[in-house]
Amino acid sequence: MRRPNDRGKVKMVDVAREAGVSVATVSRVINSTAPVSEDTTKRVWTAVRGLGYEINHVAKSLRQGATHTVAVLVGDLGNPFYSDFIKGIEMAAQRARLSVMVCTAPAEDDAAQRQVQMLLSKRVDGLIMWGWCLDSSCLDRLVSSGVHLLGVELQPHPPAGARTLSVDFRTGMQDVVSHLVSLGHRHIAYLWDRRDEPTSPESRFYCFREAMSEHGLTLKDEWIAVATGGQRPEIGQAATLDLLHRAPEVTALACHNDLLALGALQAAKLSGFPVPERLSVVGVDDIFTARFTEPPLTTLALPRVEAGRLALQWLLQEDAERLPAPQITPHLVVRHSTGRARIEANA
Amino acid sequence: MRRPNDRGKVKMVDVAREAGVSVATVSRVINSTAPVSEDTTKRVWTAVRGLGYEINHVAKSLRQGATHTVAVLVGDLGNPFYSDFIKGIEMAAQRARLSVMVCTAPAEDDAAQRQVQMLLSKRVDGLIMWGWCLDSSCLDRLVSSGVHLLGVELQPHPPAGARTLSVDFRTGMQDVVSHLVSLGHRHIAYLWDRRDEPTSPESRFYCFREAMSEHGLTLKDEWIAVATGGQRPEIGQAATLDLLHRAPEVTALACHNDLLALGALQAAKLSGFPVPERLSVVGVDDIFTARFTEPPLTTLALPRVEAGRLALQWLLQEDAERLPAPQITPHLVVRHSTGRARIEANA
DNA sequence: CTGAAAGCGCTAACAC
DNA sequence: GTGTTAGCGCTTTCAG
Numbered sequence: 001m002r003r004p005n006d007r008g009k010v011k012m013v014d015v016a017r018e019a020g021v022s023v024a025t026v027s028r029v030i031n032s033t034a035p036v037s038e039d040t041t042k043r044v045w046t047a048v049r050g051l052g053y054e055i056n057h058v059a060k061s062l063r064q065g066a067t068h069t070v071a072v073l074v075g076d077l078g079n080p081f082y083s084d085f086i087k088g089i090e091m092a093a094q095r096a097r098l099s100v101m102v103c104t105a106p107a108e109d110d111a112a113q114r115q116v117q118m119l120l121s122k123r124v125d126g127l128i129m130w131g132w133c134l135d136s137s138c139l140d141r142l143v144s145s146g147v148h149l150l151g152v153e154l155q156p157h158p159p160a161g162a163r164t165l166s167v168d169f170r171t172g173m174q175d176v177v178s179h180l181v182s183l184g185h186r187h188i189a190y191l192w193d194r195r196d197e198p199t200s201p202e203s204r205f206y207c208f209r210e211a212m213s214e215h216g217l218t219l220k221d222e223w224i225a226v227a228t229g230g231q232r233p234e235i236g237q238a239a240t241l242d243l244l245h246r247a248p249e250v251t252a253l254a255c256h257n258d259l260l261a262l263g264a265l266q267a268a269k270l271s272g273f274p275v276p277e278r279l280s281v282v283g284v285d286d287i288f289t290a291r292f293t294e295p296p297l298t299t300l301a302l303p304r305v306e307a308g309r310l311a312l313q314w315l316l317q318e319d320a321e322r323l324p325a326p327q328i329t330p331h332l333v334v335r336h337s338t339g340r341a342r343i344e345a346n347a
Numbered sequence: 348m349r350r351p352n353d354r355g356k357v358k359m360v361d362v363a364r365e366a367g368v369s370v371a372t373v374s375r376v377i378n379s380t381a382p383v384s385e386d387t388t389k390r391v392w393t394a395v396r397g398l399g400y401e402i403n404h405v406a407k408s409l410r411q412g413a414t415h416t417v418a419v420l421v422g423d424l425g426n427p428f429y430s431d432f433i434k435g436i437e438m439a440a441q442r443a444r445l446s447v448m449v450c451t452a453p454a455e456d457d458a459a460q461r462q463v464q465m466l467l468s469k470r471v472d473g474l475i476m477w478g479w480c481l482d483s484s485c486l487d488r489l490v491s492s493g494v495h496l497l498g499v500e501l502q503p504h505p506p507a508g509a510r511t512l513s514v515d516f517r518t519g520m521q522d523v524v525s526h527l528v529s530l531g532h533r534h535i536a537y538l539w540d541r542r543d544e545p546t547s548p549e550s551r552f553y554c555f556r557e558a559m560s561e562h563g564l565t566l567k568d569e570w571i572a573v574a575t576g577g578q579r580p581e582i583g584q585a586a587t588l589d590l591l592h593r594a595p596e597v598t599a600l601a602c603h604n605d606l607l608a609l610g611a612l613q614a615a616k617l618s619g620f621p622v623p624e625r626l627s628v629v630g631v632d633d634i635f636t637a638r639f640t641e642p643p644l645t646t647l648a649l650p651r652v653e654a655g656r657l658a659l660q661w662l663l664q665e666d667a668e669r670l671p672a673p674q675i676t677p678h679l680v681v682r683h684s685t686g687r688a689r690i691e692a693n694a
Numbered sequence: 695c696t697g698a699a700a701g702c703g704c705t706a707a708c709a710c
Numbered sequence: 711g712t713g714t715t716a717g718c719g720c721t722t723t724c725a726g
Contacts, residue, residue, distance in 0.1 A: 024715095034711085058408045062406050080430060084425050086424055086449065087425040090424055102433065103447070368696075369697045375696085380721085387696085409719085
């Protein structure tokens with residue numbers, strides 16, 4: 001695995017010698033960092049191609065103190081949600097001639113500590129993450145280390161010094177609730193992925209609740225299903241099973257995300273609650289799978305590829321402070337897991 | 348974005364001064380690369396912690412000629428298939444204290460050329476890919492550059508100098524065909540993702556065909572549906588629609604992968620071919636979505652996380668030549684998209 | 695067991 | 711326009 005000291009690789013001196021110029025000149029033409037005569041330029045490029053020279057970015061990075069590499073930190077690379085986000089980052093990175101490193105730091109694992117240390121050691125220029133996957137001590141360390149930090153949908157509040165990209169859940173959840181209300185639903189439950197944690201006014205849950213009151217509806221405590229233990233359908237299923245048993249008066253269920261909604265769909269099937277005739281289910285994210293469930297899932301779509309692209313651009317943005325912060329705008333995709341509420345439910 | 352030259356960062360000299368030793372000694376205790384007296388060791392560690400020292404991997408890499416970084420190259424990061432693979436790689440990498448870079452190189456795009464160049468410039472120690480996403484000129488360049496190369500399911504033949512991890516489709520496709528045959532199917536079609544390209548004896552298609560003949564069945568030419576244009580359900584749907592129209596005698600359809608199978612399922616629905624009563628569908632991969640389709644998809648599962656882990660280990664393996672090459676073993680997951688063949692179909 | 699010193703390959707002053 | 715040269719922060723002989 002260990003490569004012998006680049007031995008054999010042609011380096012800048014070799015090109016310089018071949019072209020009959022100095023290394024400085026070679027550097028200048030390669031990076032077009034200072035004017036060089038046309039003739040010399042040509043000779044250098046010829047030498048570069050002839051020798052098959054490839055610049056050594058490691059040396060360059062050491063010298064410049066910038067690695068042209070950004071890292072993406074997510075909770076679970078296997079979560080289908082993240083692949084699109086990373087894709088968007090990678091696409092934008094490719095255009096900006098940056099490389100992207102991925103790493104996972106499962107919440108409440110001290111591996112996170114090590115991951116962050118590694119990233120810092122590797123001197124990545126920036127770090128992008130979606131949601132919390134770091135405890136505040138890690139985060140503070142990052143901030144104080146001076147890496148450029150960017151978090152999407154950071155909760156409950158982003159640390160000072162980190163840029164954020166927020167998702168407009170205010171509008172999004174209004175759409176969700178309006179949709180449900182227009183179908184006659186009044187008893188709308190929420191499938192949440194945590195128990196009691198504080199939520200920022202930009203969070204999914206907060207905005208949902210807000211949208212409910214704007215429609216004159218209240219979210220009763222017993223209508224909150226709690227799915228803790230990971231973003232997995234099974235968890236959502238268990239919580240929904242419990243909810244349906246406990247509060248059969250509910251006619252619609254809004255889910256914190258699609259992964260949980262998938263479980264909700266199965267729970268409904270298991271409980272003999274046909275969707276959408278007896279229970280409407282709506283998710284958030286619009287993961288790939290959402291189109292293929294039975295019935296296909298109505299969901300608040302988050303443009304994740306676009307978010308990734310935006311995240312990278314916003315991270316790169318020099319004078320972000322004086323610019324309006326960009327937002328990610330979700331939109332409701334109505335499929336077939338939502339329908340008219342049963343008449344008798346309108347108690 | 349550009350970080351000023353690490354200014355302010357504490358470096359090895361600082362630690363050395365603080366501990367009253369030389370940088371050489373600091374290096375030795377940090378890397379435990381040579382015996383150091385217990386007392387000195389202790390002093391060094393104290394200084395390290397006290398100053399919050401973090402080693403600069405860039406400098407280390409330059410000096411050592413190894414970056415402790417591997418790259419993963421895939422065709423499309425958005426393809427749900429790859430996330431698990433990358434996850435496996437990342438997990439193993441974390442244990443081996445390696446970092447992983449991701450990049451995409453869409454086939455037949457000259458961006459690939461640039462990507463490869465970038466990777467080479469960044470001096471990654473190894474490169475892992477699944478399937479072809481590079482043309483042979485790129486590949487040759489990689490091989491000759493001396494990067495450690497590892498490809499999973501490389502087709503039609505891996506270039507000399509690259510290690511490979513193969514998937515045991517021979518056994519896998521036998522399972523698929525046996526399953527179908529045991530359900531009474533004789534007219535089994537194949538939904539392929541390419542037209543005419545040569546296939547290695549280890550490929551999905553080749554093994555399928557082989558398994559068919561072992562059961563005394565032949566795959567008629569008109570039973571091959573061709574889904575070219577990308578691994579997307581829509582493509583699979585179109586090809587299947589066409590097949591069903593052209594060869595209604597078919598009672599089962601084996602798909603090159605789940606993404607295409609998803610499309611096949613929809614095509615069947617559109618054509619009024621109930622699955623599995625009128626048409627059995629089987630996929631390959633067992634992507635996340637497969638569990639949630641209606642009916643849930645029977646598929647040949649590829650343990651992708653495991654494959655990722657294995658890929659990294661095998662890439663790291665020093666004396667791979669004298670060791671037996673590891674294989675990935677798929678297994679059939681029978682769900683509900685396959686069922687008994689219609690009697691009248693047994694012509 | 696420990697220190698001094700020579701680079702790893704490149705860039706960026708600074709001269710000319 | 712071009713060349714010289716001093717490092718970037720670390721590892722690693724080579725002496726002691």
